[in-house]
Amino acid sequence: MANNAAGRDIPARIKGLPEIRPFEGAFKNTPLVRKQKGSRSLPRLNKIVDSIEQAVLKSGVQDGMTISFHHHLRNGDMVLNMVMDVIANLGLKDLTIASSSLTDAHTPLITHIKQGVVRRLICSGIRGELAEAVSHGVLDTPVLFHSHGGRARMIEAGELQIDVAFLAVPSCDVYGNANGYTGPSACGSLGYAKVDAVHAAKVVLITDNLVEYPNTPFSIHQDHVDLIVPVDQIGDPQGISAGSLRMTRNPRDILIAQYASHVIEHSGYMEDGFSIQTGSGSISLAVTQFLRDVMLRKNYTASFALGGVTGNIVTLHEEGLIKRILDVQSFDQEAIRSIAENRYHTEIDASYYANPHNKGCATNKINVVVLSAMEIDTDFNVNVLTGSDGVIRGASGGHSDTAIGSGISIVVAPLIRGRTATVVDRVDTIITPGETVDVLVTDHGVAVNPKRRDIYDRLKTKHLPLYSIEQLKQKAEKVTGVPEPVQFEDKIVGVVEYRDGTIIDVVYQVKD
Amino acid sequence: MKLRRTMLYVPGNNPNMVKDAHIYRSDSVMFDLEDSVSVREKDAARLLIFHALRCIDYETTETVVRINGLDTPFGRDDVEAMVRAQPDIIRLPKTETPEDIQMIDQKLTEVERQAGVEAGSIKLFAAIESARGVVNAYRIATSSERLVGIAFGAEDFVTNMHTSRSKPGTELFTARQEILLAARAAGLHAVDTVFADISDDEGFREEVGLIKNMGFDGKSVINPRQVGIVHSIYMPSVVEIKTARRIIRAIKRAEQEGSGVVAVNGKMIDKPVVDRARHTLDLAQASGIYLDEIEEEEING
Numbered sequence: 145m146a147n148n149a150a151g152r153d154i155p156a157r158i159k160g161l162p163e164i165r166p167f168e169g170a171f172k173n174t175p176l177v178r179k180q181k182g183s184r185s186l187p188r189l190n191k192i193v194d195s196i197e198q199a200v201l202k203s204g205v206q207d208g209m210t211i212s213f214h215h216h217l218r219n220g221d222m223v224l225n226m227v228m229d230v231i232a233n234l235g236l237k238d239l240t241i242a243s244s245s246l247t248d249a250h251t252p253l254i255t256h257i258k259q260g261v262v263r264r265l266i267c268s269g270i271r272g273e274l275a276e277a278v279s280h281g282v283l284d285t286p287v288l289f290h291s292h293g294g295r296a297r298m299i300e301a302g303e304l305q306i307d308v309a310f311l312a313v314p315s316c317d318v319y320g321n322a323n324g325y326t327g328p329s330a331c332g333s334l335g336y337a338k339v340d341a342v343h344a345a346k347v348v349l350i351t352d353n354l355v356e357y358p359n360t361p362f363s364i365h366q367d368h369v370d371l372i373v374p375v376d377q378i379g380d381p382q383g384i385s386a387g388s389l390r391m392t393r394n395p396r397d398i399l400i401a402q403y404a405s406h407v408i409e410h411s412g413y414m415e416d417g418f419s420i421q422t423g424s425g426s427i428s429l430a431v432t433q434f435l436r437d438v439m440l441r442k443n444y445t446a447s448f449a450l451g452g453v454t455g456n457i458v459t460l461h462e463e464g465l466i467k468r469i470l471d472v473q474s475f476d477q478e479a480i481r482s483i484a485e486n487r488y489h490t491e492i493d494a495s496y497y498a499n500p501h502n503k504g505c506a507t508n509k510i511n512v513v514v515l516s517a518m519e520i521d522t523d524f525n526v527n528v529l530t531g532s533d534g535v536i537r538g539a540s541g542g543h544s545d546t547a548i549g550s551g552i553s554i555v556v557a558p559l560i561r562g563r564t565a566t567v568v569d570r571v572d573t574i575i576t577p578g579e580t581v582d583v584l585v586t587d588h589g590v591a592v593n594p595k596r597r598d599i600y601d602r603l604k605t606k607h608l609p610l611y612s613i614e615q616l617k618q619k620a621e622k623v624t625g626v627p628e629p630v631q632f633e634d635k636i637v638g639v640v641e642y643r644d645g646t647i648i649d650v651v652y653q654v655k656d
Numbered sequence: 657m658k659l660r661r662t663m664l665y666v667p668g669n670n671p672n673m674v675k676d677a678h679i680y681r682s683d684s685v686m687f688d689l690e691d692s693v694s695v696r697e698k699d700a701a702r703l704l705i706f707h708a709l710r711c712i713d714y715e716t717t718e719t720v721v722r723i724n725g726l727d728t729p730f731g732r733d734d735v736e737a738m739v740r741a742q743p744d745i746i747r748l749p750k751t752e753t754p755e756d757i758q759m760i761d762q763k764l765t766e767v768e769r770q771a772g773v774e775a776g777s778i779k780l781f782a783a784i785e786s787a788r789g790v791v792n793a794y795r796i797a798t799s800s801e802r803l804v805g806i807a808f809g810a811e812d813f814v815t816n817m818h819t820s821r822s823k824p825g826t827e828l829f830t831a832r833q834e835i836l837l838a839a840r841a842a843g844l845h846a847v848d849t850v851f852a853d854i855s856d857d858e859g860f861r862e863e864v865g866l867i868k869n870m871g872f873d874g875k876s877v878i879n880p881r882q883v884g885i886v887h888s889i890y891m892p893s894v895v896e897i898k899t900a901r902r903i904i905r906a907i908k909r910a911e912q913e914g915s916g917v918v919a920v921n922g923k924m925i926d927k928p929v930v931d932r933a934r935h936t937l938d939l940a941q942a943s944g945i946y947l948d949e950i951e952e953e954e955i956n957g
Binding site for chain 2: 398399559560588623
């Protein structure tokens with residue numbers, strides 16, 4: 145018999161039950177509560193710290209740790225650079241940066257890499273000067289490139305263990321309820337950040353818009369958040385989102401979009417209740433526009449649109465042509481407005497979106513996806529990472545996730561860009577394996593993957609300029625010629641992880 | 657019969673557009689060495705088009721080159737180069753008299769002989785762009801065996817007429833009629849002038865509807881986006897296609913049975929009706945991309 149803190153005698157053992165822990169007082173085992181009822185100051189309930197430096201110190205960042213960021217603020221992101229400057233000033237070294245992607249805004253990382261602050265990058269893609277530097281061998285350890293679904297998978301599988309996540313949030317209350325669609329730096333969905341918030345050992349939110357508790361509806365939940373830092377500005381609105389993406393007037397893009405829309409209409413995958421993901425490129429936007437015409441003509445509605453969401457998807461949603469939107473990333477002002485306003489415009493996280501090893505991801509449910517390509521080879525392998533000079537200039541994104549998940553994956557690209565052919569014998573870097581790519585639509589013609597005889601049979605009577613992909617390659621080479629192969633060093637600067645965790649390709653350092 | 661619903665202007669000094677001008681599936685592409693190319697770029701454009709025509713497969717699209725007039729310092733060099741590059745057609749701008757055509761005809765013959773190109777293989781299109789040209793239209797239309805068509809150029813014409821272009825196009829009415837009459841009398845194609853405001857799709861549609869009804873075979877277009885619009889307006893209706901198909905079937909049956917008089921739906925079928933039916937089916941086939949529900953074999957009857 146034991147006397148517990150409430151003055152009751154509790155037997156030390158009760159038959160059939162595990163060991164008994166007697167009550168020790170209400171405050172003993174719940175540290176994060178008011179120590180005294182009636183106290184007006186709530187020090188333990190307020191997670192706000194004064195500066196990023198305090199957040200870095202309190203969250204326990206140490207040499208060699210992995211810290212994470214998200215790229216929802218795109219080119220407008222200020223938070224990664226702010227945090228890294230503080231970390232550099234504190235003299236920390238050898239960090240791994242796991243950012244869902246890196247953009248033109250992150251050029252200052254070059255200095256941190258050179259000074260040993262940053263040892264490794266794990267991300268979907270890199271652009272601009274940072275990408276140039278990586279391609280020229282600035283890092284000793286190769287960058288690990290993942291897809292959006294692959295990142296969620298590696299985090300949930302414990303392969304990517306995040307010590308501290310520094311997450312920029314456009315609005316947040318003192319307890320850590322945060323969302324992305326309110327505030328001066330609104331970016332819409334926080335789909336990539338949500339995964340980090342759940343799985344990182346420590347979570348630091350950085351906001352320029354502290355709001356009244358509770359900040360509902362919230363995307364990041366208070367129960368996952370350790371610290372909050374208010375700052376003046378987390379991002380530059382100009383860089384966060386495009387104002388409104390207008391329909392292109394480029395005749396070449398319109399032509400490709402018309403062919404793509406025609407392919408979709410007759411592919412067998414467009415019927416009443418179909419689902420679709422199109423991207424934010426000008427051709428994709430035009431495809432959406434043409435599909436709208438088809439939907440009106442045939443009296444179809446789509447059950448949902450997935451993905452990176454743009455204003456013209458929102459328009460179709462508000463017209464009743466697309467019933468629901470699942471949004472992991474909101475590309476423009478209209479999408480940001482809509483996710484805040486529309487009941488059936490739902491934010492999803494990256495795992496829900498595309499993690500191949502969870503119990504069901506949304507990319508598996510789409511009928512039609514429209515994708516881009518820097519290069520595609522005669523085996524339909526697609527490169528969206530390295531340019532024709534071998535230098536990194538893109539991102540894996542959801543490309544491989546949606547290609548395999550969709551009923552029909554359609555790659556849209558001009559056959560010739562500038563002086564280089566888009567269709568080649570062998571792409572420089574494989575991001576998406578050809579066995580998951582169904583149709584290539586170019587301005588010179590359409591090629592169906594021979595694996596998809598069913599699609600070819602449906603399209604062959606539809607007056608489309610159908611060619612084999614080898615024929616398209618020949619058409620391109622008649623104009624461009626065959627370029628000299630790009631020269632590389634032996635050093636590997638990047639490793640491309642397929643969404644399932646296996647390595648599909650590597651990126652070599654370019655020769656100067 | 658060859659269709660010329662759309663003749664797409666391509667500036668001769670724009671390699672990006674020249675390299676694949678045919679992808680928009682206009683019936684003809686017209687590489688321009690004349691007004692869209694500045695004096696300083698005349699030789700560069702000539703060289704670009706020369707190499708493009710020799711290297712690039714424009715597939716089934718008819719290739720047309722608008723050269724500079726023979727009264728300019730560039731016209732003769734243009735002919736020298738283009739005969740060797742062998743486009744399907746040379747389009748002579750600002751044609752005013754039969755002599756203009758005869759002069760270029762002779763020059764073509766001469767260069768064809770020098771270059772070892774089959775005599776008469778390069779055809780001619782005459783662009784009429786002035787009051788004098790309109791007045792001489794029939795004489796121009798009958799001035800050379802090489803001529804396959806007349807194009808109307810309204811921009812210079814309205815300046816010459818001391819007016820400007822209006823939306824209804826009343827200022828062009830007589831010129832269009834004269835050119836059509838001349839072309840039909842000479843058995844040539846007639847192609848209407850460009851519509852310059854590429855953002856005004858509605859106005860463009862109206863004008864294409866007008867010139868189609870007048871009888872033009874097609875229109876010069878300056879933006880690829882206009883190609884599909886013209887083709888859709890020239891596309892026969894399903895009813896027209898079905899009627900045309902019945903007429904052709906009836907004619908074939910009559911020929912097999914050796915019967916003289918043919919009637920469809922109680923109406924006599926004579927040669928003009930048959931010709932029109934054939935033209936309708938040509939147009940339908942060329943418009944194929946918009947006509948999925950009607951199978952090709954059915955169209956061919």
